[in-house]
Amino acid sequence: MRFHADRNPRRVRRRDGAGELLARLAAAVFGGYVLSVAVSTSLSLVLPMARADAVLTGLLVSFTVYALAILWAFAARSLSRMWLGLLGPAAACGVLTGVLVANPMP
Helix, strand or coil: CCCCHHHCCCCCCCCCHHHHHHHHHHHHHHHHHHHHHHHHHHHHHHCCCCHHHHHHHHHHHHHHHHHHHHHHHHHCCCHHHHHHHHHHHHHHHHHHHHHHHHCCCC
16 A cells, blocks of 8 residues: 555645744734733732832743743744734733723722
């Protein structure tokens, strides 16, 4: 029996490599930036410490979040899952920030 590569169910389909790479690169740079800013802003409002310490802590955490977002952009299986994984938490942090700015904690 001859084996044909076209009939292999485990064969990985090739996509447009350059287009997908550019989409993932753009998501890593811009989506990661949006996510890290959203996390930094919401943490600076939520953390129960002096304002300067909370802002500094949020800023330090944002570097880790940005690095993880870059890894996620290239590790996700599909582009839709990648964008959902980047923009979903960013939107949640944005909503949290909006609620906290509208209703400041004492």
